[in-house]
């Protein structure tokens with residue numbers, strides 16, 4: 315069976331406080347984007363994980379897809395599987411690609427083996443694999459709190475808007491990015507603004523707390539942001555801990571970036 319794990323963007327990202335477990339409490343709107351990978355899982359006699367597309371560094375550990383399988387196999391009597399991931403979403407990009415792979419694996423294994431695991435339990439498993447993972451179980455726009463596992467509904471509908479995403483080939487470690495930010499309660503009521511103000515009024519009020527520090531370190535981010543704005547974007551921001559930027563547009567728009575940047579454009583749902 316094949317599924318298509320997709321990316322997410324953060325619209326606003328406030329890093330509110332440091333927790334005793336070393337993680338940070340955040341407040342952010344997570345919004346799915348249809349930049350997708352291909353992920354296939356079939357039952358097999360022996361376990362196998364293979365990948366194609368963008369090279370995935372192992373960092374000495376297992377792929378998140380293998381970890382997802384291991385997590386469920388520890389609690390349920392299931393046969394081995396063959397997993398193939400065609401990796402399309404840039405890594406270390408703030409797009410949550412690896413997290414989507416992990417959660418889509420959990421969902422697909424649940425389906426293939428007819429385990430009947432509830433979404434709530436899948437979210438609990440997902441939280442063990444990474445902070446961004448639980449979001450991809452339901453995969454709907456949400457206001458997200460805690461480490462990334464607490465969800466509230468948000469009245470925000472961007473369907474029909476166009477989005478341009480640009481990854482300038484700069485790999486940013488999430489851990490390092492968090493260590494460069496001093497947590498603080500946001501001065502703006504981010505959720506209220508997203509729900510009640512038109513998108514044209516968001517710039518300057520809907521902030522990603524990673525952005526100011528990272529722009530100082532990588533001045534090219536300012537160039538990218540300006541280019542998206544000059545192209546007519548209604549709102550421009552970095553997603554997650556970078557380095558991907560996005561612009562949300564009223565109409566389909568072409569923006570020319572250097573050839574070694576990876577770009578994706580499409581419609582929001």
Ligand SMILES: C[C@](O)(CO)[C@H](O)COP(=O)(O)OP(=O)(O)OC[C@H]1O[C@@H](n2ccc(N)nc2=O)[C@H](O)[C@@H]1O
Pocket residue numbers: 324327336337338339340342408410413443444445446447460461462488489492554555
């Ligand atoms: C920046 C975001 O993408 C926003 O959606 C996420 O908060 C990051 O989530 P993620 O990539 O799934 O992160 P994880 O793999 O869970 O954690 C990587 C590292 O980032 C830091 N981390 C992550 C999430 C969080 N809420 N607080 C943190 O301090 C921790 O140092 C952790 O060791």
Ligand SMILES: Nc1ncnc2c1ncn2[C@@H]1O[C@H](COP(=O)(O)OP(=O)(O)OP(=O)(O)O)[C@@H](O)[C@H]1O
Pocket residue numbers: 370371372373376377378379399404405406407408409410411412413415416446486487488554555556
């Ligand atoms: N399926 C996967 N896709 C991407 N990275 C993976 C995967 N499985 C394991 N990893 C490991 O996770 C590291 C990337 O983690 P990171 O959280 O930076 O990436 P991400 O989830 O793709 O994007 P984001 O920057 O949005 O968090 C890789 O260097 C790799 O070692």
